[in-house]
Amino acid sequence: MTTIREASSAPAASAALPPRGVRCRRVEPADIDALAVLLTQGFPARSLADWRKSLTRLGAWTEAQGLPGLGFVLVDGDTLVGCLLTLFGAGGTRCNMSSWYVAEGYRRFGTMLVSAALRDRSxxxxxxxxxxxxxxxxEAQGFRRYTEGVMLAAPLASLAGLGRATISRERPGGDVIVDPTEAALMDHHAALGCITFWCLADGRAYPFVVARRLIKGRLPIAQVVYCAEGTDWRRLSHAVGRALARHGLFLLLLDAQGPVPGLPGRFLAGRMPKYARGPITPRCGDLAYTEAAVIGT
Structure with a gap:
């Protein structure tokens, strides 16, 4: 589970105070190996090899799209002692702050990372x-919760809309309406290793991006990374269930504000809250280009 670690707690009494030469700078290409080691120390649930793979993938995406960078690091001399990754979406208008970790003895410098990352108010x-x-x-940093919980659902159990939608793994052609921006998003996330498919109904193609997750390290589940705004689960739920079943996935996790009509399951209030700070409040069902796709939560 990739999480933001607390970086404001006081260092242990036995820890030596770091020198005043600690500084904050952007991640550089030469940092990747040392950064992977640091992240493995902070988030040991993922292996060193997994972190290297994620950082390489994130670096390739950032360079290809001309985005600001992978994030920020704290350095003491030549040693990395803290980090905060910044995952930008296409266009660079939204940034997922991820994997905040500062080594013991340096945690009073952790806010330097946050201040550097939050400079652009646009x-x-x-x-x-x-x-x-x-x-x-x-919340003290100005972030506000924008989801009320998650839906844990079994879409294949839905009988509503049975037979009204079909599934396509490829971009639909013909007269089917496809949003080109969503088509590009689908291609990007397929390259990141996500499961992607289209639901076709009433002459329109609805995109779906999901990431495979394990609950308690055993139970496979599909986390919704992206679905179109206004997705009508009453029409599409069973078709989505069929698509996921092909990958051995029968449970689905979706950010929500309450129970979702047409999606059989249980709404878990207050679970896995999402926070945002900035001019545009994200919507439920859009975790595109975040750690859910690039790293894995």
Whole structure:
């Protein structure tokens, strides 16, 4: 689970105070190996190889799109002692702040990372994987919760709209209406390793991007990374269930403000809250280009 770690707590009494030469700068290409080691220390649920793979993938995406960069690091001399990743979406108007970690003995410098990352007020910043003990800190930084919980659903159990929608793994052609921006998003996330498919109904193609997750390390589940605004689950739920079943996935996790009509399951109030700060409040069902797709939460 990739989360933002608390970086404001006081260092342990036995820890030596770091020298005053600690500085904050952007991540550079030469930092990747050392950064992967640091992240493995902070987030040991993921292996060193997994972090290297994620950072390489994130670097390639950032360079290809001309985006600001991978994030910021704290350095003491030549040693990395803290980090905060910044995952920008296409266009660079939204940034997912992820994987905030500062080594013990340096945590009083952690706010330097946040201050550096939040400088541009034209950007909407999101935090999608907060730990409970960090939420007061996040809210003090100006972030506000924009989801009320998650739907844990079994879409294949839905009988509503049965047979009214079909599935396509490829971009639909002919007279079917396809949003070109969403088509590009689908291609990008397929390249990131996400599961992508289209639901076709009433002459329109509805995009779906999901990421495979494991609950408690055992139970596979599909986390919705992206679905179109206004998706009518009453028409599409069963078709989505069929598409996921092909990948051995029968449970779906979707950010929501309450129970979702047409999606059989349980609304878990207050679970997995998402936070945002900036000019545009994100909507439920859009975690595109965040750690959910690039790293894995």
């Amino acid at each position: 950007i909407t910043y999101v935090n999608i994987s907060s730990e409970r003990h960090t939420r007061p800190i996040i």
